[in-house]
Amino acid sequence: MKIKSQRNFWSGLMFIAIGLSFAWGATNYSFGSSANPGPGYFPFGLGLILAVLGALVIFTALTIETADGDPVGAFAWRPLLIILASVALFGFLLPRLGMVICLPLLVIASSVASDEFTWKASLINAAVLIALSYAVFVAGLKLTIPLWPTMFGA
Template identity: 30%
Template sequence: MLKNPKEGAAGLFFAAVGLLYGLMAWSSLDIGTALNMGPGYFPIVLSAIIFVFGAMMMGRSLVTPGETPIGKVPWRPLLLIMGAPVVFATVAEEIGMFPAVFVTTAVAAFAYPGATVPRILAISFGLSVFCTLVFAYAGRVPIPVIGPAFGEW
């Protein structure tokens, strides 16, 4: 019997997400070895860590009493935050790093109920500049800054 259903539900969620993404990476990406890491190595390790934390939370929920009930699930923030990386992965190659980060940040920012459009635009612009400088220029990530959807730059 769960003594803390809120922590048990959170642990189950983390364990399920870790397992799901780990299986997806395992089945579709080359893992490699610790000395010669493939593109699936880091996602598998990260998924395993998330799964272990989820399992630990579920175990802890069996022995530690909870203070608050589960309550209402905040679906809007949950879907927007989880959907933001999907948006980035879907549009980054076509529209480029700067606009993809801008759109992704805007989608995630709408998860906050008190967000205003000017604030979202400012945060999206600032994060787009930062990510473009760090990842496109300093890190040389092979995503164009402005993608082919906007023509030649």
């Protein structure tokens, strides 16, 4: 069988691997029931859905013809490392600096990885993300997420 789109084939294979890994990892947690789902219920289902989507992407890669075979280009290491470092920095700084300072740092630092980076778009994105995160996680779900640095109080 001939691969007609290399890009779709490899991305579908990646989806399957990640989906099955999450589903397998979720088996270490309690599933609960549909009425009262446990911590493994959602990641298991989501992992299976991701694996099925990956299989569909591979199917299209094997059946739909592309003009040049859709070759996979060079791997973009710089943006990948910048985004990974930004997320790790966010996880480290959130308990110390709070959400109001860490979210803009995350957005701006990860936006630098893009060729289309602008300060205006990054700051607007950060403001919207702070407002939505506060509304969903703090006000809606009542999660205890520090909003400000610990030196400024609760």
